[in-house]
Amino acid sequence: MADDQEPQGMVETSLAALASTEEVTKKKVRRSLRESMRLKQPEFRFGELLALLILTFIFNGSMTTPTRWHGLVLVLLESLTIMVALHASRAKRLTINLAAVACVLALISAVAELILNWHVLRASTALLTVLLVVISPIAVVRGIIRRRDVDIRTVLAALCLYVMFGMLFATIYSATDSMTTQTFFAQTQHPSPSDYSYFSFITLTTVGYGDLTAAHPLGRTLAAFEAMFGQLYLVSVVAVLVSNMGPIFKSRKSSGDGMDDGRDNGENGANDEDDTANATS
Secondary structure (H helix, E strand, O other), X not given: OHHHHHHHHHHHHHHHHHHHHHHHHHXXXXXXXXXXXXXXXXXOOHHHHHHHHHHHHHXXXXXXXXXXXXXXXXXXXXXXXXXHHHHHOOOOHHHHHHHXXXXXXXXXXXXXXXXXXXXXXXXXXXXXXXXXXXXXXXXXXXXXXXXOOOOHHHHHHHHHHHHHHHHHHHHHHHHHHHHOOOOOEOOOOOOOHXXXXXXXXXXXXXXXXXXXXXXXXXXXXXXXXXXXXXXXXXXXXXXHHHHHHHHHHHHHHHHHHHHHHHHHHHHHHHHHHHHHHHHHO
């Protein structure tokens, strides 16, 4: 009778252990699903934003003689970049909705310019440019502060800000040229949008080829400020962020090595127990 109860107890214990193992497996599956869903969310996806900014910069830099088709494509690129920037920075819902309305209105005006030849595209493009170079950087900065983490996404966000600052100064140069009677550049009387973009990023990176120079006193002051800002930004903000990522990678590597050592020790212990049991038997 006791022999019958003993196998029954062992079966119940095995079933309980199996149920516990199954529950642990389910928890791991649910946790992995939550992690995958979290990674697929648009928050803090600054890599896509940086790619869109570079694409917008390249397209805008190629507009030596803008056409109506160029304007429509530029509006599409800027609208997409603005929405990705706001979503990646986890901006407030009201800000995202207002930006979406502005993007829709700009797209409508771009289509009207293309089909009906209405001259409203310049105003809509200016509105999107303001959103891209003023509102979006503020949202990105708030997103970085909200994260409170230093990782590859933070570095990508800092690089996005660097490109946005170059676009911002290009917009300021263009606005300065339109508000003053004196030409902005000493080398050309009728600069194109690509000239402003080229001059801004060449100044921001402190290269200074000299083929385009500011003739207006305000333009010279702005150019000097941009060059100083670009140099300080790279050697302070980006350098500090990159240097702080070193200890994070080291800690992750050490923790991974510790887990591997623990697994090896566990396997060695199990092998030792098997050898002992074989020797005893």
